Amino acid sequence: MDKPDTQKDEVSLSPSSWLREVARLNPASWNISRCSRAALAVCLPMAVGHYTDTLMYTLWISLGSLFPAIGERDAPYSATFRKILTAAPIGAAGFMAGYLQTMGLPWTGIVLIMSVIGFLLSIASSYSAAISIGSLQFMIMAAVALGNPEIQHFWMSSLLVISGALFAMFLLLLEKWFRPHHPRRDAIVQVLQALSAICKQKLAHGDIEAARLQYNIKYEALYTFMLQARYRAVGRNQVVDQTAAIVQSLDRLFAALMARQSVDHLERLQPILQDITDAVLHERRYTGHHTEGCEFARELDDLIEALWDAKAVPEATGARARATPKQSLQLRLLLQKLTPGRSTVQAAIKLMLCTALGYSVHYFDDISHWYWVPMTVAIVMKPELGSIFVRAVQRMLGTAVGVVVGGLLLAYVPVGPVFILLIGAITFTLPWLAQRSYALTSFAVTPLVLVLIDFLAPERQGIDYAMLRLIDTLAGCAIVLVFGYLLWPRRHFSELDQALTDARKAIAQYLSQALANRSQPEVAQLSDARRAAYSKLVDMRAALQRSLAEPPPAGYEAAAWFPLVACAARLCDAITVYSASASHNPDPQEAAWLEQMPDAIEGLKDLPALPDDVLDRDTPEARLIASIYKETGVREQLYERVGQMPEKQLAPA
Template identity: 30%
Template sequence: MGQTPISPGRVRPADWIVEMLRIRRAEFPLGHSIRSAVAVGGPFIVGSLTGHLITAMWIGLATLLLAAGEREGTYRLNFTIIAISTPIAAAGYLLGFIQDAPIAALVVLAALLAFLMGVIAGLGPAFSVGGMQFLLVASIALGVKGIDWWEPIGLYFAGGVLYAALLGIEMLLVPARPQRAVLVPMLTALADLARARHDDLAEGGDRTAAARGRATAALRAATTRVAEFSVRTAGSAGSWTLDDGVTGAAERVQAFLIGDRDPAAAEIAERRLRALAAEVAAGRSADAGEPATEPAVAGSSRGAALLSTRIDELADALRPRKRPAGARHERLVSGGIGREVVLAAARLALCYGIAVAAREYFPYGHWFWVPLTVCMVMKPDFGSVFARAILRVIGTVVAVALASLLLLVVPKGVGLGILIAAFAALVPWLMMKSYALQALAITPIVIFLVDVITPGDGGNFSWERIAATAIGGAIVIVFGYLIWPHSRRAWVAETFAQAMAGIAAHLRVAGTAVPDDAGPAADRHSELVAARRAATRAMSDLQTRLERALAEPPPADTVAGAWIPAVDAAQVLADSVTAYATDRVADDVPPDEPESAALAADIRHAGEGGRSGEAVAPTDPALRPIADRLARVRAHLADT
């Protein structure tokens, strides 16, 4: 899933609705989908054939939550998610033992537990998944009568073992699948950037902007998925690697593609990058076949030669080698419990407590669908709460109608198990495309499974479920969104200031002289690389913030729309700083520390909202394009 840069232009009043309903492009995750179908539908089918349908249902419910919680990341990440989230989620069934407690005590306890689950979500993806699963399981435990809850607890662990075993089978069959899944898009995106850069240099235009946005998104995806296993079998699909060296080399290629001004060099870069992508996709070694080098272009600049060198470094980094000591793994426990996490947890606690109180005010037996809806909508790390609430209601209404119709025509047993497996196979794919489509896939499975433990209900309470979903969505919108001014702000200005500060830091370091001594020169190079990465990621964060704000209702979408021209101008400014830094690395322009530092301070000042004071007018010709682009940013800021 690539990031699509925002296009400038006036935002119409209803554009936030279009943005909210947008269906993202996503490749079908074959392994994840097969695993989901087998893990969720398989136990149900076996239980139907052996007469242990209730046991199968509890296992299927566990594996459904695990399938929905799996990330498109490394095996190490997903094994950790299973190991951490399974005991957390299973503990949710303990609330079934106190389901008849006084409603006031139950509401307070539920709110406190929801707050705790929201807070631990800041510790990393495994805890975020576990927290949501705990609340989902707790909702069912509080609302379903006549169950010995020790059995579901044990069977949840059995579901975790089953799902881990299926994931282990894929790991043995396709050990480098997670790496390949991001390496090929990353190399392809860099090749597309090279083509866009060539066309812009040769013909004019601004194709680079969109291509750069996609390349940045692909690089970020790869950066979060460093390899967890050293796979070095020659000739196998694991005959290349993904680690910090690869992503760092890819970032340098991107920077030099943006900074270079030689269309012929960009064309050669495109061919080489596409060849690397083809080799990885085919499972061949990065050094197999023809060498990934081409003769330099006659009369090419030193910058073009450095671009070729950077691609050589990327090709070399892809070759299998022993992992260096101290290589970084993914941070599975981040410890990032800050103010934002606590505020999100407080909103979650308020909404979940009100939802659990539905036992008193919801006039039907399936009241637990109200808190179940709330925790699915308010999962802390999904972006816009408002959009999720609307999409959840829309998706659930359609899903409930579909599931109710299918329950009328498909008898319980093997046929229903096959239907569950079919829906489960779609869950991983639809989760990546739209929240409404995710609800459309998951809701019928939950209905089919929970229907088994509600004998005598007739298995078809469509209007109850729709009403409960609507109430849950309304609780989230009112108590999790509207009454919190903090959540209704666009927050673009703050993120814009961070991005401009990153651009300024990049320029400040790029303008310094390279020391003659090797040690200080290496330190400067490391500082330059870190500054470039920080600036690139800050701009990516700004685009993401803008996209989320555009999917919010007024006033957030109106504010975000006004920022579009300034954000686009800031990206052009960032590219011009990258080009200057490339010229400095190639030694095509001399350093000018005073003027570059003054211009960097001006960029930071503009990002902080400073419109007063005289703008810096550098005398260095290499810095004038940056000053011109900063002037455009200031002009757009005046209109926000």
């Protein structure tokens, strides 16, 4: 059997591999409007407070404006507004925990109450991103309120934080009126650029796998945007229907691009794609190259028609039909969503335990800075943010540098115009840093929090005060690492196995749809199956990347599974090529063999025995059979090898 080509997926492992993953920086782009809004939202209330001697109050408004700036991502304005309106009241309600002390409850009772609240909020966080953000803000504000009883009027602080969130929304509304961004247009442009990147890599014989992965990610984002828009729409919506047609056209062009190798036609396709992308980006009609005689003419004409001829949009597409679920289906999905799974409950138990330990620090440390420990626990323990271990390490690194910056500000820069400008400069970089890494986010947020939250603390004396915060952060991270990570069994093998199983099922379903619709490659069911298969590959690769960032043995285990991702990706590409080039009248015997392949890919049956000459035939069906035999055989060999490796005895291959 041929040795699998895993050059692109090999991972060089050493004891420091996970450190490199911790230090990995994600790609990011500057959004000047977003950065400017964040700086203005935080600094303007501070300036007003400074010149009116109300800084003790306006700092809470700045804090309320800071939270939306940290979590803002590319999304429609309406979705961002709803997220803020949902998260801000939940977060501001955390101040009400301060009244637990005024009620005369013993500290043991407060610890138990906050632990139970942490458990419930962790469960609620699984319901939606907005609730998750609000729950995190609740835990932070509750720690601030319980750690600073001198606030006294907790309801006032709560209202001021909500006012800050509303101020951030007001600035966002001004942007929408005067300098709007276009998430739909931008999502379409990113998919077109990803297609162009695939074309370039094919011409240069480069890394098609990486380019295709980026396409899958961008296409999934556009598809999700379409479904969200359809869900929000009331009745027939022409823009949503047009988006659905564009999604289908882009998918057909992707399948054709993956299937065809002619250099001449690829060279002709490249400038056409660039012209279409420029036309969409600058909101003008396409007037570039003609598509006559191009091998991709049909797919390009369909895409151009979908982009610029709204009247040609079909009455309904498979995507549109799916995007309008019936009320009974919505109710069943809601009930399923409200029932937490095992992993969700386990994460909630971990948070409850670590929250109890974080608040128990107050038994030994009764000065005001102790509350940074439970606050750190809440931030690091958010399960949907990624690896707990990586987040703890990154927060320690980011905070270590951030406290120096914050300490220098508090020690040597008096509150005034220069101080506010420096805070504004840090806040301006925050949206960009939040995309790069969690460590850089912690670095930027730490000095801001030192100023905004801890202004009431009696120990705020420069570097010494900042060092207390560093010690508290280290203590919180230590609690999380020991009681939220190390003491719990970690089943990386089972997680990766489940990810591979899901991918195999999706690929098998994709092949089934390709075989059932070989004479109708444009049907929505085939497009849906293709999107689902590639989406599962993205999920599997993301799971492996998260495991690689963990310390041994998880990193070694992830490396052993990487070749399986490459095999699955090549198998998906082979099916995509076949879906665009299948014979209308295939050889009956070859067709019969292919009908057995979905179950073989899923693992329900063994590969059928074939005559030796089948793999040498030059038909679309025979080429697909050869690819399935090669990739599935490699997969089973590697799968058996990985499955026999004890989880705690994994070593570099």
